[in-house]
Amino acid sequence: MALSYNKLWKLLIDKGMNKTDLKNITGLSQSTIAKLTNGENVNTDILERICDALGCELEDIVEIDKRGEK
Numbered sequence: 001m002a003l004s005y006n007k008l009w010k011l012l013i014d015k016g017m018n019k020t021d022l023k024n025i026t027g028l029s030q031s032t033i034a035k036l037t038n039g040e041n042v043n044t045d046i047l048e049r050i051c052d053a054l055g056c057e058l059e060d061i062v063e064i065d066k067r068g069e070k
Contacts, residue, residue, distance in 0.1 A: 017031050022053075
C-alpha cells in the first residue's frame with residue numbers, strides 16, 4: 001500500500017498551475033517536489049502546507065493506492 005499524489009497533479013491542472021507554481025507558493029524544495037512526483041513519502045507538514053496554499057483538504061491531494069496489495 002502506498003500513497004498516490006495523482007489528485008494533487010489533477011488539482012494543479014484544474015487550477016491552471018504547474019509544479020513550479022506549487023514550489024513557489026508553498027516554498028517547498030525541488031527535492032520535495034521530486035519526492036511527490038515519484039510517489040515517495042513526505043512529511044505530513046508538507047501536505048498541510050500544500051493544502052493551505054491551494055485551499056483544499058488532504059483528501060483532495062492524496063489517496064491510498066492499494067494496487068499490488070495482497
